[in-house]
Amino acid sequence: MFxxxxxxxxxxxLKAxxxxxxxxxxxxxxxxxLLYLSPFAIDAIKKLV
Structure with a gap:
């Protein structure tokens, strides 16, 4: 404009x-x-412990 x-x-x-x-x-x-899979990973770890 100005x-x-x-x-x-x-x-x-442009390439950069x-x-x-x-x-x-x-x-x-x-x-x-990762956010989608994190509850499944946490649940699997809880089952192992």
Whole structure:
């Protein structure tokens, strides 16, 4: 709006942002799976003890 559009990103900067986004999505998926499986793991550990 004021001062014109932001400068366009270079190919390296776009690739770095894409890589960071991919890693973030993978971490969220792994965290969700771990949270889903944690009650089953806790129950299995309680049965062993």
């Amino acid at each position: 001062g014109g559009p932001p400068p366009s990103l270079s190919a390296a900067e 942002q894409e890589d960071e986004a991919i890693v973030t999505v993978q971490r969220v998926i792994v965290g969700a799976v």
